[in-house]
Amino acid sequence: MSHAHEAIRIPGPISVRELAELLDESPIAVIKTLMAMGVMANINQVLDPDTAALAAEEMGHPVLLPGEEEAQETEEEAAEEEAADIEEEVEPVAEVKPTRKQRLYANERPEDLKPRPPIVAVLGHVDHGKTTLLDAIRQTRVAEGEAGGITQHIGAYQVKKQGRLITFIDTPGHEAFTAMRARGAQGADIVILVIAADDGVMPQTIEAYEHAKAAGVPIIVAVTKVDKPNANPDRVRQQAADKLGLIPEEWGGDVPFVNVAALKGQGIDELLDYILIVTDLHQDDIVANPNRSAQGVVLESELDPRQGVAATLLVLNGTLRQRDTVLAGTAYGRIRAMFNDQGKRVKEAPPSMPVRVLGLNEVPPAGQFFEVVESERAAREIVEQRKRRLEQKRSRGRITLEDVFRQLQAGQREELNLVVKADTQGTLDALIDSLHDLATEDVAVKIIRQGVGAVSESDVMLASASDAIVIGFGVKVDRVARERAEQEGVQIRTYDVIYHLLEDMEKALKGLLEPETEEFVLGTAEVRAVFKVRGGKVAGCYVLDGVIRRNAKARLIRDGEVVADTKVASLKRFQEDVAEVRQGFECGIALEGVTEYKEGDLIEAYEVREV
CATH class of the missing domain: 3.40.50.300 (P-loop containing nucleotide triphosphate hydrolases)
Known part of the structure; x- marks a missing residue:
């Protein structure tokens, strides 16, 4: 690499990017120097040797122009320097990572994409x-x-x-x-x-x-x-x-x-x-295809008492035109009128242009993706499908630790994104180090946020945006965060033992993690009489709430303490076997392995579900 005291050789006309690499300076610094010299140049602009030399000298690099270095160098030195220059030019190229291509433009042909x-x-x-x-x-x-x-x-x-x-x-x-x-x-x-x-x-x-x-x-x-x-x-x-x-x-x-x-x-x-x-x-x-139907994002929306639903749309791809049918989440409609940020009525909006539009049937949320569809009928059909999928998503959740291995196997992810909150900084530091140690050649563990204190709504929103899981150690989850997590389908896992936390992470990466389960109480019945029958006793009960089901898991609770955790072996109404008995009805219950019941006992039926 070149240093300030070494002479830089300008081989001839050179682009701003090449000059930056030659000087071992950032392209921004070079462009800024050129601007100070009165030269407005972008990164790919080719500079004549004199301008390039002036910029280099302005930045503290002595310069040799093509005619000068021949008198000062032997052929051998020139060859060595040229080889070094080639190395210098090639090295940064090898380190350049692929550019971030937004999913929005992934299906566009490169020749259709224009700067925006x-x-x-x-x-x-x-x-x-x-x-x-x-x-x-x-x-x-x-x-x-x-x-x-x-x-x-x-x-x-x-x-x-x-x-x-x-x-x-x-x-x-x-x-x-x-x-x-x-x-x-x-x-x-x-x-x-x-x-x-x-x-x-x-x-x-x-x-x-x-x-x-x-x-x-x-x-x-x-x-x-x-x-x-x-x-x-x-x-x-x-x-x-x-x-x-x-x-x-x-x-x-x-x-x-x-x-x-x-x-x-x-x-x-x-x-x-x-x-x-x-x-x-x-x-x-920073490109888009202006010659296609529009796609973009909703920035703001409101219900205007005079104009109806008004929404600000930012076009990210394509061109939006008046009378296009727009679909944004579950909101849709044909654009009646379109205004720019100066309040002027416009007929079309190219990529990166924000416009206020009228004509949607409901107020879409800020941040909602929008697209232009063929007709209002097509929009209605898509909205119905979306509503069904939304219900499924709410019941299923977005991404859980249990899903991680399946997604890794399917090639749908290469990293586990985590938001980590802990009770103290010392614990947090130890936890972060341990989590990074779990990374393998195939899977990176990426901590997108770490902090001390309760899990907040902001943590959940970041996790939702980044397809991450929230991990809390020794901390509470505030009510707003829990509600937001349910809405966004974000999994929050809390731990009090660091070993359990790390064990779960490791199991998730190896596909050994058991699905997380949660207990749901089905119903409660009160024992009001005890009957002797052939082979044991049966509790005559009144169902206080919910439902009692045959073969459901059940607890027998006496004076506030659980005396048996078993299952409902038989359930009868008027000597008839039944599958379930609901609140407000009487029934006979026999629990598996239980031989003694007392009046006032409670029988709590429950089931364990995966969440």
Whole structure:
């Protein structure tokens, strides 16, 4: 690799990407240097040797142009350097991982995919200036005289920078961002993580980062409120590096950090420039096929008293047109009217454009995936199927630890995603180390969040979005989290013995885990008389609640204590054998292995079900 004191040889015209590799610098740093020189270049732009040399020297690298190095090098040295250059060019290519292709575009032909404006979500801790930043960005459009009408708050808007559009999701908070992911739609291409210079990394900052990381999208850090008297942007960078692993590019990392004072407009232009740079770096992912029917995500929706159901749709693929029939979950309808973020009526919306539409039959939830279908009749048929599947999903659940081995065997997953919560930091650290040790060559154990304290709704939402299982050790699950887990089909498993937890994880990976079971009480009967019969005694009972079934498991409870745990051997009404007796009726019950009953005893019938 090249160092600052070594002379860099510019072989001729060279692209920005190649120059970055040659200098061992990040492409962002090179583009930023070129911008400071007045050269607006993207990552694939070819630079002439003089411009490349100036940029390299500006970054502290001495340069040899093609005519100069021949006088200073022997042929042997030149050959060695050329071989080193070849190695240097090849090495990074071998390390590049495949780009993140969204499932949305997986079936599109590569030649049909065209670049689209990047979609940017702004996440961060409460009161760190997300809304102020979004407002400041929106003002840049007004300053450039682009508004041309009253700006409507529709949950997203577009601004123009260097003649290119950028879409901002104007719904601050990672809950909305995660809701999109939980429902299968990738809501953003780039995340701006907002951290206040006077406050630093806070719990919600960490949560927001975890959501962005789980989504696999590039991050730009906006250090806000740098104009405050107690602002300390360097401390924010240190905290981001220590707590989040986000290394600023000025420290040799690959994450852009931008100082912003939104109320004064400071840093806004630089932030927008960085968004375009990151877009160019990830240009293979930020694409769509504009020549197909539209697909996308619902950003906001409401029931307007005058207009009916109004929903903001963000088009991710295809082009949405007025009079298209849209299906979003169980909501559907033909688009009667369509408006852009400036309140202007439009006839069509290309990829990355947000529009407010009228015409749906019900209010779809934020984050719901939408698509265009042939007709309202087709939409109704799909809705009926979805409602049936939803009922099945609620009864079956989404992903359980018991499913993991089956999915591994079927090749449907290569990693076990976990959200881990523990009662103390020491326990958590030990637990994380032990869980990582369970990973094998075939299966990775991926901890997408770890923390101390009760399992929260946020934990469940992250697990839902990432197809993960929530593991709690020595902690409670709050009521809201449990309700959300039932809605989202997320499995929460809690433990008090670390050995049991690790044993279950290991069994899941090896396919040995027994299905988790839960006991359901069927009904309770009170013993009101005891009858002698041939071969023993029978309890004359009155069913207090539920139902008593023949052959069901049963407990005999006396004075609050279980004196027998057995099963219902026989069940009769008026000497007739029956399969079950319901609440409010009398019956004769004989329990297997029980010879003594007393008046006032309770018989509790139950069954064990897999959950």
